[in-house]
Amino acid sequence: QKEVEQDPGPLSVPEGAIVSLNCTYSNSAFQYFMWYRQYSRKGPELLMYTYSSGNKEDGRFTAQVDKSSKYISLFIRDSQPSDSATYLCASSGNTGGFKTIFGAGTRLFVKA
Amino acid sequence: DTGVSQNPRHKITKRGQNVTFRCDPISEHNRLYWYRQTLGQGPEFLTYFQNEAQLEKSRLLSDRFSAERPKGSFSTLEIQRTEQGDSAMYLCASSHPRTGGPSSSYNEQFFGPGTRLTVL
Numbered sequence: 001q002k003e004v005e006q007d008p009g010p011l012s013v014p015e016g017a018i019v020s021l022n023c024t025y026s027n028s029a030f031q032y033f034m035w036y037r038q039y040s041r042k043g044p045e046l047l048m049y050t051y052s053s054g055n056k057e058d059g060r061f062t063a064q065v066d067k068s069s070k071y072i073s074l075f076i077r078d079s080q081p082s083d084s085a086t087y088l089c090a091s092s093g094n095t096g097g098f099k100t101i102f103g104a105g106t107r108l109f110v111k112a
Numbered sequence: 113d114t115g116v117s118q119n120p121r122h123k124i125t126k127r128g129q130n131v132t133f134r135c136d137p138i139s140e141h142n143r144l145y146w147y148r149q150t151l152g153q154g155p156e157f158l159t160y161f162q163n164e165a166q167l168e169k170s171r172l173l174s175d176r177f178s179a180e181r182p183k184g185s186f187s188t189l190e191i192q193r194t195e196q197g198d199s200a201m202y203l204c205a206s207s208h209p210r211t212g213g214p215s216s217s218y219n220e221q222f223f224g225p226g227t228r229l230t231v232l
Binding site for chain 1 (some may be wrong): 115143145147152153154155157160168203205207217218219220221224226
């Protein structure tokens, strides 16, 4: 079993739709939960992160973590074609240099 | 551009050859990470350095792989006797360690564009 599980998709939605991306994790020591966005032929870039359980909102993006169920979510409101990318969930503890464990990534297509 | 840079961007080699990749982190970032990403998968941790010290290595890093970070600046990743299974994107990232501040503060890792390796 991978430490971070993510449905690879692909997920195709019309412009303006609400997108829901989800992951589960297995390591109880994880304290930081991140969402990275990766465009084709580029390195991942951090979208947002959450410490422990809770919600975090940044513009059209909302990240949620439920540590009791080990569930990580990212919601994108009013999705745009420019949101088309691969979204990687990731987790780390606060030791070991923040070694980061990534999910497989979900490929998202937003159609105009 | 003051981001993480990696060279070369693409490398095609024949099985059995040795290859070396270079990563230049963001200046003043004393942590440097190497990840490997295969098609349809997320990045997998390989190793990380704090300054020149290699502090952790994944079991994925076989004896054919070696990473160095002399003087705590740029880093190199060498693969000896390449195999077709080594074909992947090799990503480098750097971060600046948190000094003080709340434990809720995450040390963002900034990724380079990667080196795509194809082993024929």
